[in-house]
Amino acid sequence: MHIPDGYLSPQTYIPLIGVFVLAAAVAVKKVKNEVSARNIPYLGMAAAFSFIIMMFNLPIPGGTTGHAVGSAVIAILFGPWAAMIAVSVALIIQALIFGDGGITAIGANCFNMAVFMPFTAYYIFKLISNSPTSKARVSFAAFISGYLSLVMAAILTAIEFGIQPIIASTADGKALYCPYDLSIAIPAMAIEHLFLFGIVEGIITAIIVSYFLKNEPGIIYAFRKGAKNENR
Amino acid sequence: MLSGRGLRMKIDKLQKQILIVLLLLCLITPIGILLPMFFNAGDAWGEWSARTLKELVGYVPSGLAKYSDVWKAPLSDYSINGADTSVVHQSGYYIVSGIIGATVTYVVMLIISRLIVRNGK
Numbered sequence: 001m002h003i004p005d006g007y008l009s010p011q012t013y014i015p016l017i018g019v020f021v022l023a024a025a026v027a028v029k030k031v032k033n034e035v036s037a038r039n040i041p042y043l044g045m046a047a048a049f050s051f052i053i054m055m056f057n058l059p060i061p062g063g064t065t066g067h068a069v070g071s072a073v074i075a076i077l078f079g080p081w082a083a084m085i086a087v088s089v090a091l092i093i094q095a096l097i098f099g100d101g102g103i104t105a106i107g108a109n110c111f112n113m114a115v116f117m118p119f120t121a122y123y124i125f126k127l128i129s130n131s132p133t134s135k136a137r138v139s140f141a142a143f144i145s146g147y148l149s150l151v152m153a154a155i156l157t158a159i160e161f162g163i164q165p166i167i168a169s170t171a172d173g174k175a176l177y178c179p180y181d182l183s184i185a186i187p188a189m190a191i192e193h194l195f196l197f198g199i200v201e202g203i204i205t206a207i208i209v210s211y212f213l214k215n216e217p218g219i220i221y222a223f224r225k226g227a228k229n230e231n232r
Numbered sequence: 233m234l235s236g237r238g239l240r241m242k243i244d245k246l247q248k249q250i251l252i253v254l255l256l257l258c259l260i261t262p263i264g265i266l267l268p269m270f271f272n273a274g275d276a277w278g279e280w281s282a283r284t285l286k287e288l289v290g291y292v293p294s295g296l297a298k299y300s301d302v303w304k305a306p307l308s309d310y311s312i313n314g315a316d317t318s319v320v321h322q323s324g325y326y327i328v329s330g331i332i333g334a335t336v337t338y339v340v341m342l343i344i345s346r347l348i349v350r351n352g353k
Contacts, residue, residue: 059273099305176295
């Protein structure tokens, strides 16, 4: 899901850089109020976790590869705003040092995996989990949250790929950037995430959220009342 | 409150365990190159190189050709030496890349968080 350089037109990647910068500015303000200094080590670990989990490429036999992102579990445990910053740090380092995801596509990749995905995950989790009393329901909510948020982020990425032939083609019909249109990009990205990568994201999310619910329930952002001004 | 307590890192038992798990995960990252190899899976969708894309659609889109090499990453593809064809060597490079990347990410995130979060109570 890391869009490389050259696949997005400037008409796509420049606005997405703008949207990401704005979102990050809001995130800084929110995190300032929401996160206590005690939880800072967790945020570092969350970012590192996201970095590492994305290295586990999983194969569609004979086809493509993909991976989990970790945005869902980070959003549930530490809030979507903190998740936004943590996953963005991982994505930007992946682009700069390891060439995974393009430099011009940093805004798009951060928007898809670090802005859209944690918020989607967080609200799906809140919608289904309700309260921390039923452990089974929390696990289920965490699974669905990870599963659906990754699938939806993949579809969003596919839309960005798929609109390129419409935006920028030469007179003889050759694409300037991503050559595949929506009718190819969306099914391709949706199916592989629906059948494999999304399930993995869901399982990881469910396991880690359940572990924290059992061992450190007090820090779970999604269950803190109003999720603000935690005890300091 | 003003004594700079926020700059001192206190790591509890659970956090220590998480760091150990993260290190262990780094050590098994080669699964991420061995599994795709075993199941004969290639690039992620939409992440093909210009050369692979030419094989797929018959041409390299001109805008893509212009941008695709705009950045030369120091550890491109999580490898120290992309030309090395040894699977064992590449697995080693992958682990090293994982440890470097995770450590840099961890430290950068700690620094950013400390700058954002008000001095620690």
